[in-house]
Amino acid sequence: MTPPPPSDETARKRSASDFVFGKVIGEGSFSTVYLAKDIHTNKEFAIKVLEKRHMIREKKMEYVLREKKMLQILSGCPNYFVKLYCTFQDVERLYFVLTYAKNGELLPHITKNGSWNLECTKYYAAELVLALEQLNAKGIVHRDLKPENILFDENWHILLIDFGSAKIMTAEDKKENEEDGKKRKNSFVGTAQYVSPEILRNLETSYASDLWALGCIIYQMVSRLHPFHAGSEYLIFQKILKLEYEFTEEFDETTKDLVKKLLVLNPTKRLGATDIKPYSSIRQHEFFSDIDWDNIGPPPKIL
Ligand SMILES: Nc1ncnc2c1ncn2[C@@H]1O[C@H](COP(=O)(O)OP(=O)(O)OP(=O)(O)O)[C@@H](O)[C@H]1O
Numbered sequence: 434m435t436p437p438p439p440s441d442e443t444a445r446k447r448s449a450s451d452f453v454f455g456k457v458i459g460e461g462s463f464s465t466v467y468l469a470k471d472i473h474t475n476k477e478f479a480i481k482v483l484e485k486r487h488m489i490r491e492k493k494m495e496y497v498l499r500e501k502k503m504l505q506i507l508s509g510c511p512n513y514f515v516k517l518y519c520t521f522q523d524v525e526r527l528y529f530v531l532t533y534a535k536n537g538e539l540l541p542h543i544t545k546n547g548s549w550n551l552e553c554t555k556y557y558a559a560e561l562v563l564a565l566e567q568l569n570a571k572g573i574v575h576r577d578l579k580p581e582n583i584l585f586d587e588n589w590h591i592l593l594i595d596f597g598s599a600k601i602m603t604a605e606d607k608k609e610n611e612e613d614g615k616k617r618k619n620s621f622v623g624t625a626q627y628v629s630p631e632i633l634r635n636l637e638t639s640y641a642s643d644l645w646a647l648g649c650i651i652y653q654m655v656s657r658l659h660p661f662h663a664g665s666e667y668l669i670f671q672k673i674l675k676l677e678y679e680f681t682e683e684f685d686e687t688t689k690d691l692v693k694k695l696l697v698l699n700p701t702k703r704l705g706a707t708d709i710k711p712y713s714s715i716r717q718h719e720f721f722s723d724i725d726w727d728n729i730g731p732p733p734k735i736l
């Protein structure tokens with residue numbers, strides 16, 4: 434007995450004709466992201482469009498299906514992640530219908546000479562910690578966290594994107610991470626400046642890989658530069674493996690202490706890596722002494 438057709442509009446499988454496509458709001462290596470409006474509800478979405486031919490040629494199907502699976506898992510989280518409303522396809526393309534992050538990327542706000550200050554750094558580092566706690570609770574490691582993958586929604590809260598490189602930690606992975614020095618080939622390397630030492634040394638990634646990226650992002654929110662910078666990816670990797678970075682004069686002692694406890698070569702020694710309740714030891718750090726973790730309140734003005 435075939436099920437009755439969905440009663441209301443939202444349950445019906447969508448197609449491109451349900452949307453009016455507007456401007457391009459971003460380009461990925463395999464995607465174009467459009468601002469689009471649902472013709473039935475007038476609601477705005479970001480629609481990420483991928484060419485099937487390109488997916489097949491570049492053998493990126495697994496990446497797309499992984500992003501779809503991760504976004505479906507995360508769509509149950511209350512906030513901090515872009516929501517996947519639906520997916521559909523036509524002869525040439527695949528479509529992800531996503532929350533529209535109206536206020537764009539974090540990166541320009543921390544690099545331009547604007548009003549970004551230590552209060553913003555603390556607030557958004559706290560939102561990042563809360564987002565990482567939710568990822569941990571869902572068993573997901575993002576593996577490519579960087580300011581370009583952190584967007585702002587219309588109320589200036591963060592929305593993490595780009596889960597095509599994410600990994601679901603299995604019980605097996607967790608066990609292997611406890612046995613130090615277990616060697617396994619990594620099929621994935623993130624973005625040079627933010628890649629963790631364990632990924633460079635072909636060791637298994639773990640939640641602690643995202644804690645390394647958190648350290649890099651907090652460093653960058655304060656100094657506007659990433660901690661490991663050099664003229665080539667090879668030289669950046671060398672600096673990461675030797676933990677070769679310095680603090681600029683903008684850093685106070687408390688911020689330095691937190692960054693030092695996150696940028697630790699051994700993943701199991703990073704602050705939060707062995708928390709029974711992740712990430713209580715990061716929450717308790719002096720750097721977050723002004724944060725009320727049960728209600729971090731409205732975002733600071735960064736206009
Ligand atoms: N939900 C969204 N709302 C607003 N802008 C978005 C959204 N998703 C992506 N973008 C913008 O589109 C750009 C491309 O995003 P997309 O995730 O498709 O590519 P990418 O995966 O970041 O690129 P790559 O494939 O090289 O990693 C992003 O850098 C971002 O600026």
Ligand SMILES: O=C(O)C[C@H](Cc1nc2cc(Cl)cc(Cl)c2[nH]1)c1ccc(Cl)cc1
Pocket residue numbers: 485486488489493494495497498501520521522527528529
């Ligand atoms: O409609 C669905 O939800 C399932 C399809 C499944 C699917 N069809 C595909 C065709 C190609 Cl060429 C590549 C991938 Cl990754 C493909 N994945 C799909 C469509 C769109 C997106 Cl973004 C992901 C998966």
